[in-house]
Amino acid sequence: MNAITSAPAERLVRVPLGERAYDILIGPGLIARAGAEIATRLKGRKAAVITDENVAPIYLDALTASLKAAGIQSSSLVLPAGEKTKSFEHLMTVCDAVLTARIERNDAVIALGGGVIGDLSGFAAGIVRRGVRFVQVPTSLLSQVDSSVGGKTGINTHHGKNLVGVFHQPDLVLADTDVLNTLSQREFRAGYAEVAKYGLIDKPDFFAWLEANWQDVFSGGAARIEAIAASCQAKSDVVVADERENGPRALLNLGHTFGHALEAATAYDSRRLVHGEGVAIGMVLAHEFSSRLNLASPDDAKRVDAHLKTVGLPTRMGDIPGELPPAEVLMDAIAQDKKVKSGQLTFILTRGIGQSFVADDVPSSEVLSFLKEKHPQ
């Protein structure tokens, strides 16, 4: 864990995707330096900033001033906050704003916000003029360690989440760790679930480091920067191995199949469950299900459960406030998930901490009886 023991104020993770390679900068004060960092990397001198009404009052002026100081002319569009903004309607609004700003191929769309703003703006950046430059300035822990890295963009339709989108890699990601101080504890914890996920996928040492250092990660400072950098590096490794999600990239969905089903079962009501919380419960379920299939030791599932519980995350279906639909309904949601290929159930299972793998022939009868057993009602 050399990457973790050193403790500089700022970290750089390079995502080596050939001509689509890009830098992720992680550290304090990056919004104030955004203009300079963009100006050294991009040819264009115009930018369209897309943000939401929660983030704009706190950070938009600082970003705009930073761009102006670097000679970059910018416009801005402030959208409603929340998952509903990831729609065709708002995609049109963003494309129109980008075209009105006369953004050309070497100019940039800048996403200032969390995953919703990043996914929507990245999609628009990928389709206006068949692709313009794209800069992510993620303002949540979840987006800093997950959605800002890897180039998946998209919107939701009534058929499901993220079913329409493109792969469009950013040209730069600026993860300003100062902004995390304005997140609620609940939001921070939800992002932390994805940090822990990288350890559980294939980095047992990182998971052990998190077990030992999670309090420092939550309180800020060098450990937090290192945890984010390690997460971005882990995601980068997976993305580089499989940019367009044909194979190993599916590992990033550890905990997500169960998690998505729970999000759907709670109608994406963030008062009951947010994405990271669903992933936390999903990861515990994935370990328990693997144990039930005699793939992993039950002790590993207990260890995952214990750590996530310690940091304050929900780990059981019963932790979700309100009633859940019956196991059969959860099963239907799983079967309709996009990770079904030609009717086969694909699951991320594990042989233990940091030993996850893609299983594409999981019998749905096993999943259903497991869900019935775990169902709180």
Next chain:
Amino acid sequence: MNAITSAPAERLVRVPLGERAYDILIGPGLIARAGAEIATRLKGRKAAVITDENVAPIYLDALTASLKAAGIQSSSLVLPAGEKTKSFEHLMTVCDAVLTARIERNDAVIALGGGVIGDLSGFAAGIVRRGVRFVQVPTSLLSQVDSSVGGKTGINTHHGKNLVGVFHQPDLVLADTDVLNTLSQREFRAGYAEVAKYGLIDKPDFFAWLEANWQDVFSGGAARIEAIAASCQAKSDVVVADERENGPRALLNLGHTFGHALEAATAYDSRRLVHGEGVAIGMVLAHEFSSRLNLASPDDAKRVDAHLKTVGLPTRMGDIPGELPPAEVLMDAIAQDKKVKSGQLTFILTRGIGQSFVADDVPSSEVLSFLKEKHPQ
């Protein structure tokens, strides 16, 4: 011109784009064989056919039957014919139809129609599930020799044409030459302008062959198939050299800068001017403008004018029915064209037949005085 002198009943052009490589089949009876050709190349056994109300009554049943015979389950969506269908609204409709048909990544969207249907369906195929398989069954000469090959997809917005879209290569193009028999002479001629363009870009022998053989191309048979195959090969060569249009692919816009301005000036009213006619006039103007800049001989411009006039295409602004706006308005349309980079005027100019090149520093004053000179009113 070996490729031209042989005369088989069917031709295959392979577009060698690495993992995105694909075949273009050109010949009679391909709609009847579509199912078999698709089944041998694609893993999926589902297809969503997108077509328009002009094409559907003639070819949809035959295509559907062919798919069924090959074990491919298909659904179909029939859209209004015409350029207005290339809109965000119809893009949503197509995405919804594709998702309703439960098309997964290895299944196909099939575009059965001309350029409008191809551009719109290809865009939807590029964004549903971040990319599903795509098959083009072009039913106009223009789409067989131009828009079906190369992966450019898109829609129009009030800011301009094709300003929103993706690069999404087809997996197969089936150019059934039988369908050309149902085109009007005017439509066929408009497509022929793009055929001639490939000679003018960098194939002087092909242009000379067309001057000698155009009547056979118009009457059908082997010469027509060879002309289409040579055009697809020419486009393939350019696309392979520059898939994402950063450099030499711009040569495909020979005649298009003037042509687009004339299309805009006639409000895209197909009664006055269709795309291929605008390109025909634009190519003559590009040769005359090159001659005025002392780059090419005036004899070359005369030769282009003579050939296009012989086949029945308009070659002069004065050939367009109705009044045109003044030269200054045409100039504004050119300046607003998407091929403007960082304020510089980019033009495709030529040193003679088959010797075109990209010039990115053309003074707009020269263009304006040329347009004034050529303006019919």
